[in-house]
Amino acid sequence: MSRTIDAVVSPTQTNTIPADISGQMLDLDEDDDLEVFSKDSTLADGNMFNASMQTSPGSMVNQCKFEEDEEGDSKDIFITVDNPESHVTAIETFITYRVLTKTTRSEFDNSEYEVRRRYQDFLWLKGKLEEAHSTLIVHPLPEKFVVKGMVERFNGDFIATRRKALHKFLNRIADHPILSCSEDFKVFLSAQAWELTTYKKQGPGFLSRMGETVRAVANSVRGVKNRPEEFTAIQEYVEDFSNKISCLDKVTQRIVKEQKEYLEELKEYGPTYTLWSGSEEELAEQLKGVAGCIERCCKETEEQVGHLSDTLVPVLHEYVLCAETLKAVLRRRDNIQAEFEAKNETLATKKVDRDALKEEIDKLEDRVEWANNALKGDWGRWQRSMRGDLKSAFFSTAEKNVDYYEKCLAVWETFLLSQRTEPSEETDRDNTP
Amino acid sequence: MMADSGPKEVAVIGNTDLTSAELDNNIKNTMVEIEKGTSLLRKMEISVAEAEKRTGKNTVNMQELYTVYLIETRPVDALTEGITPDSLWRRYSEFELLRNYLLVTYPFVVVAPLPEKRAEIVWHKLSADNMDPEFVERRRVGLENFLHRVASHPVLCNDNIFYIFLTEDKDWKEMVYETGFQAKADSRLKAVNAAFRVKNPDGRFTELKHYSDDLQTVLSQLLRVRARVADRLYGVYKVHGNYGRVFSEWSAIEKEMGDGLQSAGHHMDAYAASVDDILEEEEHYADQLKEYLFYTDALRAVCRKHELTQFELEMVALDLACKKQQKEELVTGTVRTFSLKGMTSKLFGQETAEQREAKLQVLEHQLKEGEEAVKEKNTESDEFVKTAWVDIERFKDQKDRDLKEALISYAVMQISMCKKGIQVWTNAKECFNKM
Numbered sequence: 058m059s060r061t062i063d064a065v066v067s068p069t070q071t072n073t074i075p076a077d078i079s080g081q082m083l084d085l086d087e088d089d090d091l092e093v094f095s096k097d098s099t100l101a102d103g104n105m106f107n108a109s110m111q112t113s114p115g116s117m118v119n120q121c122k123f124e125e126d127e128e129g130d131s132k133d134i135f136i137t138v139d140n141p142e143s144h145v146t147a148i149e150t151f152i153t154y155r156v157l158t159k160t161t162r163s164e165f166d167n168s169e170y171e172v173r174r175r176y177q178d179f180l181w182l183k184g185k186l187e188e189a190h191s192t193l194i195v196h197p198l199p200e201k202f203v204v205k206g207m208v209e210r211f212n213g214d215f216i217a218t219r220r221k222a223l224h225k226f227l228n229r230i231a232d233h234p235i236l237s238c239s240e241d242f243k244v245f246l247s248a249q250a251w252e253l254t255t256y257k258k259q260g261p262g263f264l265s266r267m268g269e270t271v272r273a274v275a276n277s278v279r280g281v282k283n284r285p286e287e288f289t290a291i292q293e294y295v296e297d298f299s300n301k302i303s304c305l306d307k308v309t310q311r312i313v314k315e316q317k318e319y320l321e322e323l324k325e326y327g328p329t330y331t332l333w334s335g336s337e338e339e340l341a342e343q344l345k346g347v348a349g350c351i352e353r354c355c356k357e358t359e360e361q362v363g364h365l366s367d368t369l370v371p372v373l374h375e376y377v378l379c380a381e382t383l384k385a386v387l388r389r390r391d392n393i394q395a396e397f398e399a400k401n402e403t404l405a406t407k408k409v410d411r412d413a414l415k416e417e418i419d420k421l422e423d424r425v426e427w428a429n430n431a432l433k434g435d436w437g438r439w440q441r442s443m444r445g446d447l448k449s450a451f452f453s454t455a456e457k458n459v460d461y462y463e464k465c466l467a468v469w470e471t472f473l474l475s476q477r478t479e480p481s482e483e484t485d486r487d488n489t490p
Numbered sequence: 491m492m493a494d495s496g497p498k499e500v501a502v503i504g505n506t507d508l509t510s511a512e513l514d515n516n517i518k519n520t521m522v523e524i525e526k527g528t529s530l531l532r533k534m535e536i537s538v539a540e541a542e543k544r545t546g547k548n549t550v551n552m553q554e555l556y557t558v559y560l561i562e563t564r565p566v567d568a569l570t571e572g573i574t575p576d577s578l579w580r581r582y583s584e585f586e587l588l589r590n591y592l593l594v595t596y597p598f599v600v601v602a603p604l605p606e607k608r609a610e611i612v613w614h615k616l617s618a619d620n621m622d623p624e625f626v627e628r629r630r631v632g633l634e635n636f637l638h639r640v641a642s643h644p645v646l647c648n649d650n651i652f653y654i655f656l657t658e659d660k661d662w663k664e665m666v667y668e669t670g671f672q673a674k675a676d677s678r679l680k681a682v683n684a685a686f687r688v689k690n691p692d693g694r695f696t697e698l699k700h701y702s703d704d705l706q707t708v709l710s711q712l713l714r715v716r717a718r719v720a721d722r723l724y725g726v727y728k729v730h731g732n733y734g735r736v737f738s739e740w741s742a743i744e745k746e747m748g749d750g751l752q753s754a755g756h757h758m759d760a761y762a763a764s765v766d767d768i769l770e771e772e773e774h775y776a777d778q779l780k781e782y783l784f785y786t787d788a789l790r791a792v793c794r795k796h797e798l799t800q801f802e803l804e805m806v807a808l809d810l811a812c813k814k815q816q817k818e819e820l821v822t823g824t825v826r827t828f829s830l831k832g833m834t835s836k837l838f839g840q841e842t843a844e845q846r847e848a849k850l851q852v853l854e855h856q857l858k859e860g861e862e863a864v865k866e867k868n869t870e871s872d873e874f875v876k877t878a879w880v881d882i883e884r885f886k887d888q889k890d891r892d893l894k895e896a897l898i899s900y901a902v903m904q905i906s907m908c909k910k911g912i913q914v915w916t917n918a919k920e921c922f923n924k925m
Contacts, residue, residue, distance in 0.1 A: 308733060318722050321722075322721075326715045350904075447925070458918075
C-alpha cells in the first residue's frame with residue numbers, strides 16, 4: 058500500500074504551503090481499519106500557544122493516514138547521525154554530530170544536506186515539536202546526563218550510545234506523518250549553524266512563553282473533570298507499562314552485570330588448566346585442550362554481552378523514556394481539556410462578555426477535539442512501534458543467545474571428538490538428555 | 491568364593507607379629523596375586539548405602555550430634571540369589587582411624603584419601619554445614635569411593651583390619667589399637683628432621699615431592715576459581731527468572747503481545763531453574779578433582795617415609811664409618827682428626843695397652859653390629875624404594891585414567907548445558923516471534 062501522506066501545514070508558516078496541497082487535501086482515507094480520523098473533520102493544527110497567531114478551524118484541512126508499515130517502499134527521506142566530533146571553545150567543550158539527510162521531498166530545496174548539530178539543537182527541536190503538537194507522541198531523546206556524573210559525557214561508549222539514540226530520534230520523526238512535515242524539522246536538517254541560530258531566535262518571546270507556562274500550571278492544578286474513558290484506560294495502561302518496562306530495564310542491566318562478572322572469573326579459569334598441564338605428562342594435551350575450550354567460550358561470552366548491551370539495553374531504556382513521554386502527553390491533553398472546562402464554567406457562573414468568551418470556548422472545544430484525535434491516532438501508531446521495537450529486540454537477543462550456545466557447543470564437541478578413543482562406551486552418556 | 495578364601499587365610503598382612511622380612515615376602519606374594527585379580531572388590535560388593543543422624547556422648551561426656559554411615563557388604567555371586575547384604579554402621583572418625591592404621595602399616599602405599607571432614611571450597615549456594623543433607627550425601631559417596639579404592643588395591647585389600655572394618659560391628663576399634671600401629675607411627679619431628687638432613691634421597695622421590703606440591707597448588711586454585719565461576723553462572727541464570735515474572739505481569743496488559751510474552755516468560759523460568767541441575771553435576775566433577783588434591787598428601791607421606799628410611803640408613807652408615815675410623819686410630823695410635831680422645835690423650839697422657847685392647851674389643855663388636863645394621867637398613871631402604879615405586883606407578887596410571895575420564899565428563903556436562911540453552915532460547919525466540 059503506498060503511502061499517500063498529505064502535507065500538514067503548520068499555521069505558523071503560512072508562506073510555505075506547497076502549491077499542490079489543495080489537490081491532496083480532500084483525499085479520503087481508503088484504509089478502513091485504520092480510520093483514526095473522521096473523514097470530514099476540519100481541524101486546526103497545533104496549540105495556540107503563540108498568542109499572535111490566529112487560526113480558524115476552517116482554514117486548514119488536515120487529513121492523515123496512519124499506515125501500519127511506515128517505512129514502506131515509499132520512504133522518501135533518509136537521515137543518518139554519525140561522526141561525533143569534539144569542539145573546544147573558551148567557555149565550553151561539546152560534541153557535535155553530523156546529520157546527513159537525503160530526500161526527494163518537494164518541500165526541501167535540495168536533495169542532500171549535511172549539517173553538524175549538538176545535543177542542545179536536538180533538545181530545541183524536540184521542544185518545538187512538542188510545542189506545536191502537544192498531544193502527539195514524540196520519540197524520546199537520550200538523557201541529558203548520565204546519572205553517574207558529568208565525567209561520563211565524553212566517554213566513548215556514552216557518545217556511541219547517544220549517537221545511536223539521536224539517529225533513532227530523527228528517523229522516528231521522519232517516519233511520523235505529521236511531525237516530519239514540521240518546518241522546524243526541515244530547518245534542523247538543512248540549515249547551516251548560523252542560520253539555525255537565527256531561526257531559533259524567532260518565535261514566541263520570553264514573556265509569551267512565561268504566560269503559557271503559567272497557564273499550563275494553572276490548568277494542571279485545576280484538573281480535568283470529565284476525562285473520556287478511553288484516555289483513562291490509556292493512562293492506566295501507561296502506568297502499568299511504565300512499571301513493567303522499568304523493571305525489564307533493571308533486570309536486563311543486572312543480567313549484563315552478572316554476565317560480565319561471570320566473564321571475569323572465566324578468564325581466570327582457563328589459564329589454571331594451562332598451568333596444571335605444565336606439571337603433567339599424559340594429561341598435558343587434554344588439559345591444554347580444556348583451557349582452549351574455556352578461552353573460546355570466553356570470547357563468545359564477551360560477544361554475547363556486547364550484543365545484549367547494544368541491542369536490548371538501549372531499546373528498553375528508550376521505552377522507559379517513552380513511558381514518561383506518554384505520561385506528559387496525557388497530562389497536556391488533560392490540561393487542554395481542563396482549560397476548556399474552566400472557561401465553560403466561567404461562562405455558566407460569572408458575569409463576563411458572553412460573546413467573546415463563547416468564541417474562545419468554541420476554539421478551545423475544537424482544540425480539545427483535535428488534541429484527542431491526534432493522541433488517539435498517534436496512540437495506535439505508538440503501540441505498533443512499541444510492539445515492533447520490543448519484539449525485534451527480544452527476538453534478536455534470543456537469537457543471539459541460541460547462537461552463543463551453538464558456538465560453545467561446537468567448541469566442546471570438537472574437543473570431545475579429539476579425546477574419544479572408544480566411541481562405543483561414551484555414546485551412552487552423550488545420549489542422555 | 492567367599493567360602494574359599496575366608497578372612498583368616500587372606501589376612502596375613504595385617505598380622506604385626508611378622509618380622510619385616512616376612513612382611514616383605516608376603517607383600518611380594520600379594521602383589522603376584524594381583525595379576526590373578528583377587529582384589530577384594532571383585533569378590534565382594536561394598537557400598538555405603540545410607541547416612542543417619544545419631545546423638546551420643548562424646549569424649550568429654552557432652553551430647554553431640556553426629557552422622558553414621560551404613561556399610562553394606564555382599565558376596566558378588568550372591569547377587570542373583572537375592573541375599574540381603576550384611577551391614578553395620580560406622581562414623582567418620584572410624585574411617586579416619588582405619589586410614590591412619592593403613593598409612594602406618596603400609597607406608598609404601600599411596601593410600602586413598604577420605605572425603606573432606608568439613609566442607610571447604612564450596613560455592614555459596616552449597617552450605618558449609620556438616621549437617622547439610624547435600625554435604626552428607628556427597629560425603630557418603632566419598633566414603634564409598636574410599637572403600638572401593640582400598641578394596642581394589644592389590645596390597646591393602648588383603649588387610650584383616652580392613653576386612654573386619656567392613657564386616658564386624660563390635661570391638662573393631664580395640665582390634666585396631668591392639669595392632670600397636672600408633673607406636674609404629676613416625677613422629678612428625680623425626681620426619682621433618684630427616685627431610686632436612688638427608689643427603690642422598692632417590693631423585694625420583696624428590697621429583698615426586700615437587701610434583702605433589704605443584705599439583706596441590708594448582709588443584710586448589712582450580713577448585714577455588716571453578717567455585718567462583720559456578721557462583722557467577724548461578725547469578726546469571728537466576729536473574730533471568732525475573733524476566734519470567736515481569737513478562738507474565740506485562741502480558742496481562744497487552745492484547746497482541748500477551749500470549750507471546752506469557753509463554754516466553756515460562757521459558758525464562760525454565761532457564762533459571764535449569765542451573766541447579768547443571769551445577770549439581772559439576773559438583774561431582776569438583777569432587778573428583780578434590781580426591782586428587784587430597785591424594786597429594788598421601789604422595790608426600792610416601793616421599794617422607796623414603797627420606798626417613800634413607801636418612802636412617804645414612805645415619806647408620808655414618809656411624810659405622812665413624813667407628814671404623816676410631817678403630818683405625820686406636821690401632822695405629824694416630825689421631826688424624828681433632829677429637830676429644832686426642833685432646834684427652836694430650837692432656838692426660840696415653841692410655842695403657844690393656845685399656846687400648848679393651849676398647850678395641852668393644853669397637854670390634856660395635857663394628858660388627860654396625861655392619862649388620864647397615865646391611866639391614868640398606869635392604870629395608872631398597873625394599874621400600876622398590877615397593878613404593880611400584881605403587882607410585884600404579885597410582886600414576888590410576889590418576890591419569892581417572893582424570894582423563896573426569897575431563898571428558900566435564901566436556902560432556904558443558905555440552906549438555908549448551909544443548910539445554912539452545913533449546914530454551916530457541917523456544918523463547920519462537921514466543922517472541924509471536925509477540
